[in-house]
Amino acid sequence: MKQASTGDNVKVHYKGSFDDGTVFDSSRDSDPLEFTIGGCQVIPGFEEAVVGMTKGETRTARITPDKAYGPHNKEMVVVFGRDQLPSDLQPSIGQVLRFRRNDGYIIGVTVVDMSDTNVTFDGNHPLAGKDLIFEIQLMEII
Secondary structure, three states: EEEEEOOOOEEEEEEEOOOHHHHHHHHOHHHHHHHHOOOOOOOOOHHHHHOEOOOOOOOEHHHOHOOOOOOOOOOHHEEHHHHHHHOOOOOOOOEEEEEEOOOOOOOEEEEEOOOOOOOEEEEOOOOOOOOOEEEEEEEEEE
């Protein structure tokens, strides 16, 4: 039976969770995820887990930050005074906002803390610094 390898287009169903069992993402209620192995369309550890699988096979893979979204970078957590923010901005914890940097690059940030005078934003990917557990089922090699 054919095994998935670099360059193959594949369709997979997956469930992503943390060590405590909390599910952060799943394709089970939608179409399978389709991507090309080696095409940099998914995180490296996910691609590596699919390599060698056969149609119908299910595999569980633990993916560390170095093969996922990288470490949590403290330099990407910034505190702004509320007086530095647009007056019409009403931030809330967990809210995701987009800011344009001085170089024109747009960065997504999450509101992670607030006080009467300050708002703390985190520019890291929400899954940065976390071990991820994926249950992957290879549906098709195209």
